[in-house]
Amino acid sequence: MPLRSRRKVILWIALTVPLAPMTAQAQSLEVPTLAAASDLRFALEEVAEQFEKSTGQRLRLVFGSSGNFYSQILQGAPFHLFMSADEDFVFKLADAGKTVDRGRLYAHGRIGLMVPKGGPVRADGALADLAAALADGRLKKLAIASPDHAPYGMRAKEALQHAGLWQRIGPFLVVGENISQTAQFAISGSTQGGIIAYSLALAPQVARQGDFALIPESWHKPLAQRMVLMRNAPASARAFYDYLSTPAAQSIMVKYGFAMPNP
Amino acid sequence: MDWQALSLSLELAAVTLLVLMPLGLWLGRWLAHTRFAGKSLIEAVVVLPLVLPPTVLGYYLLASLGGASPVGRWMQETFDVQLTFNFAGLLIASAVFNIPFMVQPVQRAFEAIPSNLAEAAAVSGLSPWQTFVRVELPLAWPGVLSAAVLTFVHTLGEFGVVLMMGGSIPGETKTIAISIYDRVQSFDLRGADEMALLLLLMSLTAVAASFFATARLVKTR
Amino acid sequence: MSALPVSNTGRGLRVRVSQQLPMLLEGEFTCESGELMALVGPSGAGKTSMLRALAGLMRPTSATISVGDEVWSDTEANIHLAPQDRHVGLVFQNYALMPHLSALDNVSLSLLHLPVKERKAQAQQWLDQVRISVEQQARKPSALSGGQQQRVAVARALARQPRLLLLDEPFSAVDQMSRRSLYELLAELRRNLRIPIVLVTHDLMEARHLADSIVVMDAGRVLQQGHPAQVYRSPRNARVADLMGVHNRFAGRWLGPLSEADTDAQMGWLEWLPADAVTSGPHLRVRDKRRLISGQMVTWVVQSDGLHIDTDEGIELKRANPGLVAVEARVTEVRNLGETTLAKASVVGLEGVSFSLIRSGPQRRSLCGGQAIRVQVDCDWVHVMPIKAA
Numbered sequence: 001m002p003l004r005s006r007r008k009v010i011l012w013i014a015l016t017v018p019l020a021p022m023t024a025q026a027q028s029l030e031v032p033t034l035a036a037a038s039d040l041r042f043a044l045e046e047v048a049e050q051f052e053k054s055t056g057q058r059l060r061l062v063f064g065s066s067g068n069f070y071s072q073i074l075q076g077a078p079f080h081l082f083m084s085a086d087e088d089f090v091f092k093l094a095d096a097g098k099t100v101d102r103g104r105l106y107a108h109g110r111i112g113l114m115v116p117k118g119g120p121v122r123a124d125g126a127l128a129d130l131a132a133a134l135a136d137g138r139l140k141k142l143a144i145a146s147p148d149h150a151p152y153g154m155r156a157k158e159a160l161q162h163a164g165l166w167q168r169i170g171p172f173l174v175v176g177e178n179i180s181q182t183a184q185f186a187i188s189g190s191t192q193g194g195i196i197a198y199s200l201a202l203a204p205q206v207a208r209q210g211d212f213a214l215i216p217e218s219w220h221k222p223l224a225q226r227m228v229l230m231r232n233a234p235a236s237a238r239a240f241y242d243y244l245s246t247p248a249a250q251s252i253m254v255k256y257g258f259a260m261p262n263p
Numbered sequence: 264m265d266w267q268a269l270s271l272s273l274e275l276a277a278v279t280l281l282v283l284m285p286l287g288l289w290l291g292r293w294l295a296h297t298r299f300a301g302k303s304l305i306e307a308v309v310v311l312p313l314v315l316p317p318t319v320l321g322y323y324l325l326a327s328l329g330g331a332s333p334v335g336r337w338m339q340e341t342f343d344v345q346l347t348f349n350f351a352g353l354l355i356a357s358a359v360f361n362i363p364f365m366v367q368p369v370q371r372a373f374e375a376i377p378s379n380l381a382e383a384a385a386v387s388g389l390s391p392w393q394t395f396v397r398v399e400l401p402l403a404w405p406g407v408l409s410a411a412v413l414t415f416v417h418t419l420g421e422f423g424v425v426l427m428m429g430g431s432i433p434g435e436t437k438t439i440a441i442s443i444y445d446r447v448q449s450f451d452l453r454g455a456d457e458m459a460l461l462l463l464l465m466s467l468t469a470v471a472a473s474f475f476a477t478a479r480l481v482k483t484r
Numbered sequence: 485m486s487a488l489p490v491s492n493t494g495r496g497l498r499v500r501v502s503q504q505l506p507m508l509l510e511g512e513f514t515c516e517s518g519e520l521m522a523l524v525g526p527s528g529a530g531k532t533s534m535l536r537a538l539a540g541l542m543r544p545t546s547a548t549i550s551v552g553d554e555v556w557s558d559t560e561a562n563i564h565l566a567p568q569d570r571h572v573g574l575v576f577q578n579y580a581l582m583p584h585l586s587a588l589d590n591v592s593l594s595l596l597h598l599p600v601k602e603r604k605a606q607a608q609q610w611l612d613q614v615r616i617s618v619e620q621q622a623r624k625p626s627a628l629s630g631g632q633q634q635r636v637a638v639a640r641a642l643a644r645q646p647r648l649l650l651l652d653e654p655f656s657a658v659d660q661m662s663r664r665s666l667y668e669l670l671a672e673l674r675r676n677l678r679i680p681i682v683l684v685t686h687d688l689m690e691a692r693h694l695a696d697s698i699v700v701m702d703a704g705r706v707l708q709q710g711h712p713a714q715v716y717r718s719p720r721n722a723r724v725a726d727l728m729g730v731h732n733r734f735a736g737r738w739l740g741p742l743s744e745a746d747t748d749a750q751m752g753w754l755e756w757l758p759a760d761a762v763t764s765g766p767h768l769r770v771r772d773k774r775r776l777i778s779g780q781m782v783t784w785v786v787q788s789d790g791l792h793i794d795t796d797e798g799i800e801l802k803r804a805n806p807g808l809v810a811v812e813a814r815v816t817e818v819r820n821l822g823e824t825t826l827a828k829a830s831v832v833g834l835e836g837v838s839f840s841l842i843r844s845g846p847q848r849r850s851l852c853g854g855q856a857i858r859v860q861v862d863c864d865w866v867h868v869m870p871i872k873a874a
Contacts, residue, residue, distance in 0.1 A: 033432060041449060060433050063448070076330025077348045077430045180448035205450040382541050383580035385567040387594040387644060397593070401584050 032237035033060040033078060035069040037085035037225065038145075038178035039109055039152055039197035042205075043256035044083070047249045048240075055243075057236050065178035067149020073098055073230070080230055080237035085109060085179075086151035087226035094228065103228030106244055107258035110223065111155050112214040114186045114201055115193035123193075125213035127163045133192065134169060143174045143185035143194030151223060152179040156195035158220035186210065198257035225258075264457050267434050268442035275350070275438065276418040279357040280411055283365045286358075287410055291369025292399070295376075313363040321427025324356050329428070348430040353438075356424045364413045372406020373399060405477040412473040416466045497521075497648055497680040501537060502546040509533055509544060511706020513699045515680035517552075520670065522695035522712075523684045525727060530704040531684040532577075535650050538682065539574045540567035551647045551680070570648075573641030577652040579633045581625040587611060587636045588621045594643035610639040614669065631662035638669065642677075649673070649681045655690055670694060688729055692716065700724050716787065718867050725785045725869075731840040733785045735761055738868060740778035752776075754784060754868060759836030766833075768809055770866040783869050788842055790865025793851075794858035807863040813839055815855040827851050829859065 036044050041063050048059045062079070070089040073079060074096060082099075083106065084090050090103045113130065115123045120138040122129040133139035144160075145153030153175070160166040176182030179197045186194025187210040201212040229241055243249055250260050294306065312320060328346040329335045338344050346352045376399060384394040400407070422440040429436030431445070439458055446455035496516040503509040509530050515521040523531045536542040538549060540556065543564055549557035556565045581590050591607035598606065611621050614635040625633050634654065641649060655663055674681060685691050691698050692712040699709045707727075708720045719725035725733055739753040746752060752772035756765035761781075776782065794810070813829035816838065824844040831837045839859055843851075851857070 031434075038448065062431050062433070062437075063445070064431065072348070072430055074331070075325055075347065076335065076345065078345070078432070079430075178448070184448055184450065203450070377580070379576050379578070379580040380582060382539075382567070383574070383576060383582075383640075384593065385541070386539055386572060386574045387640060388568050388596065389593060390568060393596065398582055402582075 030234045030236070031058055031060050032080045032234060032240060034062065034081045034083060034237075034240070035073070035077070035079040036061055036063050036083040037066045037069075037151065038063045038180040039085055039199045040083060041180055041200065042203040043199050043253055043258065046252050047244070050248060050252065051240055051243050054248075055239065057239065059240060063178070063180065065146065065150040067146070067151075068178070070149075078232070080233035081227060081241060082230065083225070083227040084151070085223060085225050086154070087224045089151075090226040090228045097231075099228045099230055100233070101228065103226045104241075104245075105224055105261040106227045107225045107253055108223055108261065109152070109225055110198035110214055110217065110257060110259075111152055111159060111195055111220065112198055112201060112212050113193060114183065114196045114206075114210050114212045116187045116189055116210045119192055119210075121192045123211035123213040125215050127159070127165065127215065130193075131163065131165055134165065134172070139169075139172055139192050141174050141191040142169060142172050143176055143182045143191045143196075145176045145179045145182040145196075147175075150176075150178050150182075151225075152182070152195075152197050155220040155223055159195065159215050162219040202255070202257045264454065264461075265437075265439065265442040265446075268437050268439045269458070269461070271350075271434065271437065272419050272421075272439040275353055275357055275421070276415045278354055279361060279418045280415050282354070282358050283361055283414060284411065287362075287365030287369050287414075288407065291366045291410075292373045292395075294366070294370045295373035296381075309366050310363050312360045317360065317421075317423025318427050320360055321356065321424040324352070324359070324424070325428040328352065328355065347428045348432065349435055353421075353425060353429055353436055356428060357418050357421060360421070360424055361414045361417055364417050365410045368406045368410040368413065369403070372403035372409075375406075376402050408473050408476060412469050416469050419466065420462060496552070497538075497682070498548070498550050499534075499538065500548045501534065501544050503544040505545070507533065508704035509537070510704060511699075511701070513706055513709045515682055515697065517680055518674060518678045519696045520674050520681045520683060520694060522691035522698045523682060523701060524686065524688060524691045524698055525701035527686060528703075529701040531686075531701055532652055533704075534701065535574070535652055535682065535684050538648065538650060539572050540565055540570050554647065571644060571646050573644050573646030573649045575634070575637045575641050575649075575651045575654060577654075577656065579625070579637040581633055581636060581640075583625055586622050586624055587616060587628065587632075587639075590625070590636055591640045591643050594640050607639075607643060610643045611636065613642075614639045615665075630657055631659075631665070634658065634662070634666070635669070642673075647679055649677070649679055651681070651683045653684055653686070655685060655687055667694065688727075700727055702727060717865075719785065719869070721869050722783050722785075725867075730785045730787050732788070732791065733783060734837060735759070736765075736782050736784045736868070738776045738778065738780045738782045739767070740776070741772060746772070750774075754782070754866065756834065756837075758834040763835065766809065766811065768861070768863050768866060769807070770863045770868060773868075776868065776870060781871055783871055784866055785869070786861060786866045790862035791839065791841065792860040792862070793841065793843070794860060808860045809863060811859045811861055813857055813859050815851050815853055815857060818851050818853055825851065829857060 044061060048061060052058055066084040066086050066089050069079070069082060069084070070093065073082060073093060082090065082093065087105065090099070093099050094102045112125060113123055113127065115121050121133045124130065130139065144156040147153040147157040157166060160169060174185055174191055176185050179200065182194050183196040183200045183206055185191055186196050187206065195215070198214060200206055227241065227244070229237060254260060290309070294302070325347055326332060327334060330339065330345065330347065335346055338346055344351065346355060380398055381394050384398045389397065420440050421438055422444070425436060425438050425441055429438070429441070431437050431441050439462060443455050443458050446452070446458065496514055496519070498514050500512040501509050507530065513521070523534060525531050533542060537544050537547060546559045547557045548559070555563055556570050557563060582593070588604065588607050588611065591610055592603045595603040595606055608621060616632060616635055616639065620628060620632060625636070628636065654666060658666060683695065695712055697709060698712045698715055700707045700715060702723055707724050708715055715724065716728050716730070719728050719730060722733060735757045737755040737757055739755055741747040741752045750772050751769050754768045754770050756768060758765060812832040814832060815827055815829045817828040819826045824842060827841045827843070829839045829841060831839065
């Protein structure tokens with residue numbers, strides 16, 4: 001290889017190699033990193049704020065679909081605490097040996113129908129008006145979360161199946177990558193509504209833009225939301241894990257429509 | 264305004280540029296000057312990241328560098344270094360993804376230089392390095408600048424690849440584009456607006472400035 | 485290829501090249517110091533490739549190239565000096581000046597081994613020598629005329645203190661006025677620099693006027709080297725004759741000397757044959773170079789200089805030369821091109837044989853189709869070549 005090209009390769013390697021340990025070091029600064037289901041978005045932000053105020057410990061929150069987090073953790077994503085919207089994902093991770101134990105139920109979630117204010121479809125928890133809108137053409141698009149990897153999406157599918165609408169409503173569905181995105185679709189005005197998380201519907205930013213009605217819990221499998229600590233979790237992550245059982249944290253969760261599990 | 268995400272994106276763009284520039288110069292120049300069987304294949308591979316969906320690239324990088332892969336495991340055991348869900352992983356992804364943006368304009372720029380100029384330089388006694396510095400670079404620099412700006416701006420807005428193998432971790436892999444996405448999901452449309460507009464203005468300014476500089480050079484020649 | 489070392493005691497250029505792939509390039513030639521050698525041939529003959537091999541820009545599969553006592557290329561000894569290591573000056577066909585540098589900076593490129601101030605001073609001197617004014621020296625090539633650019637390219641080549649100067653088609657893109665000054669420049673260089681100068685051109689006329697020696701190339705091969713007049717006079721074979729602009733080529737049979745007087749005078753007899761090579765034709769008494777066997781079939785040529793036209797209007801040439809043979813012919817084709825007339829005249833009595841006549845300036849006769857003319861062939865100009873000579 002001519003001298004000039006060799007110089008370039010050396011320069012290139014010299015720049016990249018030192019960077020790797022640098023970033024590895026950054027990880028070890030250990031701010032507890034949480035992977036949280038999207039339905040927890042507003043509720044958890046408030047709880048985290050309270051936690052930071054009382055302990056001074058900062059947290060890093062990452063919201064997304066539980067199914068995605070499950071895959072990422074299996075691939076080695078450096079989360080310390082996983083708050084899933086579906087306990088199956090937690091159990092699978094425990095079986096894969098990634099967690100310290102089999103975790104703890106932290107809440108029960110609810111789904112409901114959200115429609116934009118002044119829209120053609122009414123917020124009817126029994127989905128009767130939805131069925132009517134489907135029949136008479138008022139409904140063009142309905143938003144749900146991904147029935148493949150988002151727990152709230154899976155529950156929405158079950159509810160629609162229960163109401164006998166699932167087959168017919170297929171072509172009208174708009175699928176959100178997680179329940180937050182779904183909520184965004186539901187009230188954006190580009191759809192006539194969507195099946196979203198109760199916790200998101202209660203957030204002031206969302207509530208003021210639409211009307212919401214709960215769907216009966218019996219229509220779908222329960223949203224058993226389970227959380228678990230990962231093997232490499234620092235003590236500060238454990239502290240937050242414990243904090244979530246405190247009355248202070250629980251009252252915020254209840255405010256956002258979560259049912260607390262029996263102690 | 265998520266300043267952390269913005270500074271992370273700027274840092275990623277700058278370091279990607281630093282890492283890719285020597286590679287781009289070498290590869291672009293080599294492709295411009297050499298002709299051999301199979302060159303089309305190499306050129307196709309160079310262009311591939313352009314036509315590949317970012318998620319596909321992210322997926323393959325995750326599969327080949329992640330904790331479950333042989334490479335990932337080896338890096339973890341030997342250097343205690345992870346290549347996914349952190350800045351290093353983003354850097355690798357960014358470098359791979361921007362190869363066409365870096366190499367192509369540089370290649371075109373070197374191709375545009377009449378071949379006998381390098382020969383005339385050689386005959387006049389210039390070593391290959393001197394020819395590169397005194398003859399080729401001065402003539403190719405608009406293309407090099409173009410490549411640099413494109414790479415920088417493109418990295419700034421990176422989303423799909425980051426989403427696949429970044430994990431959106433604030434301060435580590437939550438780039439500004441991901442932050443915008445996140446703002447929207449938080450129903451903070453004002454925040455999303457601010458950042459989107461800033462990104463738009465930065466990109467537009469950078470690209471316009473490089474075009475302006477190139478046009479001026481062409482005029483004075 | 486012979487394994488003998490190339491002995492080069494003079495300070496000239498010695499070249500021997502042999503290559504099949506990727507393109508045929510074959511032949512050898514020499515050029516002495518202070519000599520101007522023209523490399524001529526049609527496009528695609530390999531002249532530029534040969535030049536590039538001399539400059540080191542191309543590496544032939546097999547070659548020995550030496551200038552003075554320096555060996556630049558010797559494939560058997562695995563020597564191949566890079567262009568940077570040869571002190572060679574090359575003036576490219578399109579000048580290859582760096583567009584982003586001024587004329588002065590362009591010439592300075594050959595002087596990078598000197599400190600900056602000295603570099604500029606010397607570059608300026610070279611440019612002064614090729615008559616580029618100080619004001620022009622600061623200009624970029626795009627602001628200079630073609631002729632000026634060429635002179636800058638020459639200055640850059642000379643600043644290298646070359647042991648060999650190469651020029652690739654220097655006349656092709658140049659107008660008449662610049663051509664004159666280029667001739668003068670070349671003549672000056674030949675006088676002042678005692679180095680071999682090789683000039684590639686497809687312009688035969690120029691080669692004949694300027695060069696001390698010409699090398700004729702065709703289809704990658706060196707066909708003949710010699711003084712221009714000599715190659716013109718005595719082309720080695722039909723192809724060289726063609727390339728040298730000798731178009732009057734005929735078939736014949738060599739009879740050899742037929743009497744003692746012939747042998748003493750070193751003359752022989754040539755029978756001019758028509759196309760069918762059967763019918764007998766006129767006999768011409770020409771120089772015997774002792775290379776042919778009696779009865780051998782030959783090709784022979786006669787240059788335009790050796791053909792004179794008598795018309796029926798009774799203007800007869802002084803027969804000072806007993807070697808003139810009168811041949812009756814009939815004009816079949818006339819083409820007037822400005823100052824020149826091209827005509828074809830079929831020879832009476834020889835089936836399928838025609839003269840190609842070129843007349844220009846005062847020598848022009850008004851010829852018309854069908855006209856009967858008498859062509860005086862000066863046997864002194866007749867050159868006989870065996871068929872299929874190498």
